[in-house]
Amino acid sequence: MGAVVFLFGFILSMAAGQQALDLGGSSKDPLKETPGKVVVLIFVRTDCPISNRYAPLLQEMSVKYGSEAAFWMVFPDKNESPERIRSYLQEFNYKLPALRDTEHSLVKKSGAKVTPEVAVFNLKRDLVYHGRIDDLYREYGKARRAATTHELADAIKAANKGVAPPSAAAEGVGCFISDLK
Amino acid sequence: MTRTVEALGASMSFFLLAIALVLQSHSAPKPQSQSPAANQQVTFNRDIAPILFRSCAGCHRPGEAGPFPLLTYKDAKSHARQIAAVTQTKFMPPWLPEPSDFKFADELHLTDQQIALIAKWVEGGAMEGAAFDLPPAPIFVEGWQMGRPDLIIKAERPYLLPAKGNDQYWNFIFRTPVNQTRWLKAMEIRPGDKHVVHHANVLVDRTQSARLQESSPGAGFAGMEIKIESEAFDPDSHFLFWKPGTVPYTEPDGMALRLDAGTDLVLNIHLQPSGKPEWIQPSLGLYFADRPATLYPMLLQLENDRKLDIPPGERNFIVTDEFTLPADASLLAIYPHAHYLGHDLQAFAKLPDGTTKSLIHIPNWNLNWQAVYRYASPVNLPAGTVISMRYSYDNSNENALNPNDPPKRVIRGNRSTDEMAHLWLQVLPRSAPGETGDPRRVLQEAMARHNVEKNPADFEAHYNLAAMLQARGELADAMEQYEQALRIRPEDPTVNNAFAAANIAASHPDEAIKYLAAALRSRPDYFDAHYNLGTALAMQGDFRGAVEHFRSAVRLNPQDANAEANLGGALAETGNWKEARMHLERALAIDPNHELARENLEQVKRESPHENK
Numbered sequence: 001m002g003a004v005v006f007l008f009g010f011i012l013s014m015a016a017g018q019q020a021l022d023l024g025g026s027s028k029d030p031l032k033e034t035p036g037k038v039v040v041l042i043f044v045r046t047d048c049p050i051s052n053r054y055a056p057l058l059q060e061m062s063v064k065y066g067s068e069a070a071f072w073m074v075f076p077d078k079n080e081s082p083e084r085i086r087s088y089l090q091e092f093n094y095k096l097p098a099l100r101d102t103e104h105s106l107v108k109k110s111g112a113k114v115t116p117e118v119a120v121f122n123l124k125r126d127l128v129y130h131g132r133i134d135d136l137y138r139e140y141g142k143a144r145r146a147a148t149t150h151e152l153a154d155a156i157k158a159a160n161k162g163v164a165p166p167s168a169a170a171e172g173v174g175c176f177i178s179d180l181k
Numbered sequence: 182m183t184r185t186v187e188a189l190g191a192s193m194s195f196f197l198l199a200i201a202l203v204l205q206s207h208s209a210p211k212p213q214s215q216s217p218a219a220n221q222q223v224t225f226n227r228d229i230a231p232i233l234f235r236s237c238a239g240c241h242r243p244g245e246a247g248p249f250p251l252l253t254y255k256d257a258k259s260h261a262r263q264i265a266a267v268t269q270t271k272f273m274p275p276w277l278p279e280p281s282d283f284k285f286a287d288e289l290h291l292t293d294q295q296i297a298l299i300a301k302w303v304e305g306g307a308m309e310g311a312a313f314d315l316p317p318a319p320i321f322v323e324g325w326q327m328g329r330p331d332l333i334i335k336a337e338r339p340y341l342l343p344a345k346g347n348d349q350y351w352n353f354i355f356r357t358p359v360n361q362t363r364w365l366k367a368m369e370i371r372p373g374d375k376h377v378v379h380h381a382n383v384l385v386d387r388t389q390s391a392r393l394q395e396s397s398p399g400a401g402f403a404g405m406e407i408k409i410e411s412e413a414f415d416p417d418s419h420f421l422f423w424k425p426g427t428v429p430y431t432e433p434d435g436m437a438l439r440l441d442a443g444t445d446l447v448l449n450i451h452l453q454p455s456g457k458p459e460w461i462q463p464s465l466g467l468y469f470a471d472r473p474a475t476l477y478p479m480l481l482q483l484e485n486d487r488k489l490d491i492p493p494g495e496r497n498f499i500v501t502d503e504f505t506l507p508a509d510a511s512l513l514a515i516y517p518h519a520h521y522l523g524h525d526l527q528a529f530a531k532l533p534d535g536t537t538k539s540l541i542h543i544p545n546w547n548l549n550w551q552a553v554y555r556y557a558s559p560v561n562l563p564a565g566t567v568i569s570m571r572y573s574y575d576n577s578n579e580n581a582l583n584p585n586d587p588p589k590r591v592i593r594g595n596r597s598t599d600e601m602a603h604l605w606l607q608v609l610p611r612s613a614p615g616e617t618g619d620p621r622r623v624l625q626e627a628m629a630r631h632n633v634e635k636n637p638a639d640f641e642a643h644y645n646l647a648a649m650l651q652a653r654g655e656l657a658d659a660m661e662q663y664e665q666a667l668r669i670r671p672e673d674p675t676v677n678n679a680f681a682a683a684n685i686a687a688s689h690p691d692e693a694i695k696y697l698a699a700a701l702r703s704r705p706d707y708f709d710a711h712y713n714l715g716t717a718l719a720m721q722g723d724f725r726g727a728v729e730h731f732r733s734a735v736r737l738n739p740q741d742a743n744a745e746a747n748l749g750g751a752l753a754e755t756g757n758w759k760e761a762r763m764h765l766e767r768a769l770a771i772d773p774n775h776e777l778a779r780e781n782l783e784q785v786k787r788e789s790p791h792e793n794k
Contacts, residue, residue, distance in 0.1 A: 047248055047249040048248070049248040049376070049455065052248075052455055052456035052457070053345075053454065053455060053456045054456065055344065055456035055457065056344045056345040056456060057345065077259065079255075079259065091457055092344075092456055092457045093344070093457065138581040139270070139272075139581055140266070140267050140270060140272040140273075141272050141547065141549060141550075142547075142581035142582055144581075144586060145347050145584050145585075145586075145598075146586075148586055175260065175263050176260075176261075176262040176263050176266070178262055179258070179259050179260055179261050179262050179263060180259055
């Protein structure tokens with residue numbers, strides 16, 4: 001009996017160790033923080049020019065949809081320190097809470113492949129959309145003058161209505177998260 | 182009687198030309214050509230570091246254009262798949278031309294073998310390898326690349342690049358602080374934050390014509406393509422160009438660029454918003470040569486913008502132009518230019534022996550990575566060589582850079598959403614044996630005639646040919662070309678003034694006065710027209726009228742010794758000795774060697790001894 005309890009406890013502590021950390025170093029599960037609101041995770045890294053270029057749009061969207069969705073910045077690069085991330089947020093005028101996903105638990109949960117990518121979880125915390133923010137980039141170095149599809153906005157609206165978004169996933173253009181293992 | 186005002190060489194015909202730029206080059210360690218045996222694991226230290234150090238680290242290091250450094254294993258590992266992806270698609274390193282008949286200096290493309298090696302490294306787990314395999318890290322010069330410049334000039338006011346939006350094109354005007362003619366052998370362009378600058382060109386503005394576009398001095402102005410007026414027979418000669426990775430380039434001996442007092446340097450810069458607001462305040466480092474130039478390169482332009490009328494959906498719209506070289510020339514550098522619909526850009530030289538050589542071939546044009554390409558060694562083009570360009574445009578949705586979604590009809594124009602079909606060549610013309618005179622003139626005239634034939638309804642083509650003929654003394658032919666230009670743009674002040682100047686030279690002041698009046702109707706503050714009108718009126722004996730216009734000229738350009746001298750002469754004719762003297766003395770203060778002013782001043786002193794003190 002004792003051995004079983006011990007084993008159980010061991011698994012729990014592993015799970016806790018894999019969780020994302022806030023910039024103060026405490027574990028934080030963004031899916032448990034804001035019941036009653038859709039959750040949007042934004043995967044970025046500080047040295048990815050494509051994700052940087054989206055900063056003004058993402059900040060605007062977090063204000064526009066602030067009453068219905070909670071936005072979190074997620075930094076999957078374990079080498080990006082809380083200090084570096086803080087100064088980055090300030091530089092790019094982000095006013096969103098940030099998490100360091102050093103063990104990629106949120107990356108796995110969200111199916112994120114590149115930065116920038118987003119994951120949208122509905123009120124039941126099902127992943128309803130993951131992938132690009134919009135179709136501004138067609139490929140590396142080739143951006144449209146303006147996006148013609150708006151996957152993130154569509155997904156937030158659908159999740160709030162409790163319906164499935166027009167698409168569940170769309171491939172993004174950016175910097176590979178798998179390079180950060 | 183005092184001597185009359187001499188009809189001073191009716192002033193200044195300006196020659197209209199567009200854009201000029203210069204190349205810098207890129208230097209880096211030579212590649213190491215070790216490749217792993219078939220089954221050997223690819224490692225960073227042995228196989229990948231030499232490639233990155235040579236072809237990537239120039240930009241991918243702190244302070245340079247690359248968004249992240251690629252100097253260590255850790256740097257490369259954290260972008261490994263990305264490196265494989267961007268090299269596979271040839272997005273990186275940014276080098277547009279395919280290998281063709283002539284090699285360029287500092288070619289930056291990777292070989293297929295190198296690209297495959299990177300892919301294999303990533304597939305194999307992006308291993309580091311043995312420490313002893315790692316080549317020494319490249320050494321880069323910090324700060325000014327050629328040591329402290331002789332002169333550093335900084336943009337007067339910074340430009341605030343907004344955080345978001347489309348690409349921006351901005352122009353900074355540098356008022357060159359040289360007080361005498363200097364010869365520039367190199368220029369380092371420091372464009373500001375290199376992360377947001379795609380490319381930058383410096384245009385030499387000898388007539389301060391770009392300043393007219395600034396809302397206030399030093400303010401700069403927006404615009405992708407700018408037009409600089411240049412003096413006849415002083416063709417643009419050098420490409421002054423910056424792109425990421427550029428290291429300054431020193432002109433070969435004798436090929437320095439003339440920089441006069443009052444010359445403006447206009448920096449045309451292409452910026453891409455980065456997600457945060459950025460202040461851009463470029464500076465230029467100037468390096469002077471000890472001696473004036475002895476070799477005179479020039480820029481030739483092939484183009485056919487008038488043929489640009491690209492229907493939506495069209496995937497292969499072709500525009501061509503060809504020009505036969507009238508003299509031997511060495512081709513030094515080439516700069517193809519189109520906007521976002523340009524797709525496949527080619528230039529050829531058909532030599533007199535019948536063989537055709539490819540001068541450049543860019544199969545996947547991307548405006549964002551445009552560059553000036555300098556040949557590794559000069560390409561010899563004998564007289565009779567036909568230089569041609571063949572550009573293909575893709576106005577379909579397949580073109581990822583198409584600015585219109587859905588595609589729409591696109592024609593020529595200066596905005597980035599319009600199109601262009603330009604090919605610039607830097608050539609060094611050579612005189613034929615036994616021929617004297619400046620070989621550039623032969624080329625310029627042939628180019629001007631070519632343009633008139635190509636575009637009979639083109640104002641600038643006629644104007645440029647006319648200015649050239651006039652300067653060569655072929656007055657009747659020049660006047661015929663001016664008249665054609667006037668038929669196309671009857672109100673244009675420049676051509677009205679130039680035609681009037683030709684009439685003055687042909688001793689028809691009455692005719693000249695009509696056209697100068699027209700020039701001043703369109704541009705009341707036109708120095709040249711006031712000056713020439715003063716001259717024409719003086720030729721007719723109307724010295725009071727002449728005084729009025731020379732006064733306007735002096736007001737518009739207080740540093741012009743000729744205007745002061747003529748004002749003094751005309752005042753003397755009206756008996757206003759006192760003022761005449763003052764202006765003649767001022768002319769001599771500006772130019773102590775001004776013969777006419779000196780002679781007239783002596784004459785005034787003789788005629789009005791009672792004024793002498």
